[in-house]
Amino acid sequence: MTPLQNLAQASRLQQFVKFCLVGGSGVIVDMTILHFLAKRCGWSVSLSKVCSAEAALLNNFFWNEIWTFRGLAGGCARHAGVARRLWRFHAICGVGIGLAVFFLRLFYGGLGWNLYLANFLAILLVTLWNFWLNALFNWRVQG
DSSP states (O other), X not given: OOHHHHHHHHHHHHHHHHHHHHHHHHHHHHHHHHIIIIIISOOOHHHXXXXXXXXXXXXXXXXXXXXXXXXXSOHHHHHHTHHHHHHHHHHHHHHHHHHHHHHHIIIIIITOOOHHHHHHHHHHHXXXXXXXXXXXXXXXXXX
């Protein structure tokens, strides 16, 4: 492996750690809104999950854009591409939301697990999907 490949792998590992930290803030957003909508407002768990995941998605895009992947698009191209990156992030993570709803319904509705444990596990299962595809299509390491 060349030093450039080692650097690229180290960069991706550092990005993955940051992505997970950002995701942690998204989990807090997601759990808070899910609890509020499902338990306090009486909405269905599926609709509550879609809304809570959307709020977490926007939170995560913002922090990934300014911290996790900062500097991967330079100058004006960086600002001009924000809408495009948000659209791609939303598309990739939107599939992740669908997967999270599926897993939540499976674990909570089907298996009778605790709502918050089921939601947390659903989030964990889609984290790798979201990181890999966003790193590949949204914020590429410049090599």
